Amino acid sequence: MKILAPLRSADEVLPLADAGAGEFYCGVTPPGWEAAFGQASVHRRSARSAGVSGLDELRQIVALAGDAPVFATLNAASYPAGAIPRLVDFGRMLVEEANVAALIVAELELILALGDAGLAGRVHVSSLATCRNPGAAAFYRGLGVSRVILPRHMTLAEIEQTAIPGLEWEAFLLNDGCAFEEGTCSTTHAFRPYCIDDQVGQAQGRLDERYAFWKWTLNNCGCQTSRGYTLGPCGLCALARLERAGVESLKVVGREAPLARKLGSVRLASIALRLAEGGGTREAIRDAVVAERGAPELCESAHLCYYPDVWADTPPKPRQAQATSTRKAPGHSPAAAAAPTRRVVPIHAAAPAPS
Secondary structure, three states, rough: EEEEEEOOHHHHHHHHHHHHHEEEEEEOOOOOOHHHHHHOOOOOHHHHHHHHHOHHHHHHHHHHHHOEEEEEEEOOOOOOHHHHHHHHHHHHHHOOOOOOOEEEOOHHHHHHHHHOOHHHHEEEEEEEHOOHHHHHHHHHHHHHOOEEOOOOOOHHHHHHOOOOOOEEEEEEEEOOOOOOOHOOOOOEEEOOOOHHHHOOOOOOOHHHHHHHHHHHOOOOHOOEOOEEEEEEOOOOOHHHHHHHHOEEEEOOOOOOOOOOHHHHHHHHHHHHHHHHHOOOOHHHHHHHHHHHHHOOOHHHOOEEEEOOHHHOOOOOOOOOOOOOEEEEEOOOHHHHHHOOOOOOOOOOOOOOOOO
């Protein structure tokens, strides 16, 4: 298995490779796109905050990566009229001239058009295409694509059923959860993220509090870190199950994140991957991650687990909440912390990692 790291500049390639990244992905916008299509997205994230500056820098990234493949994202959920032919030409140029290893694509019309252009073997089907069962997997395999990226909300059991032979498989490993299934989500972040701001009812109640807590963990615990590591969704304890299922690529999310956060995520993934490759148990991986990252309370009750069913045979037992800190989930007052019916996970000030 390889760690797939996000990029937004050439300066990040060598540090991330040294930290353990074996593959890279980034977004780049076709020249003249904004003049033709305005603010329509090319690759799901903001071109300014998460994208590579241009083709020259992309070529530099590929050169610096050496034998490690670089993938380019063309993974918006939809495109305006007239965009598909331009994206096919752009994709061909990325593969044949810029030496990008593959294109990450979500929109079915673009996948089919790239196949018609002879580029199907260089397509990675994005998680936004929502391949959630073996029938869908067989459909994409029949199109000739090389890899499928599994959606965030799949369980390990679903992954094991879906990951049929004849395709490469990629799964989410660290950071940036999403409240909804992206490929079937009709909300937009253009006017604030509805998925973060909504609540269950008109009045704040217990269900809203639990929902707010869950969304807080998906949002990297309010965009917090512990010892420099992002406190976001994590699939590290499931590495052995993912490998047995046929997953080859482990995705670290966060193209727009600062390099320090990217490096922390890749380092943490490398620690866990070395243990998994050496036969380490899920418990050994969890203990090593907590020893390095801190915030053990977030690993109890599987609060941050991308794949909580890795613990299905041994349900986690939440420990009693300790003294509250300045970093905790939204809506939890000291009074609520004392109530046994409330779900409280205070995050205590992180001590330095053991040297």
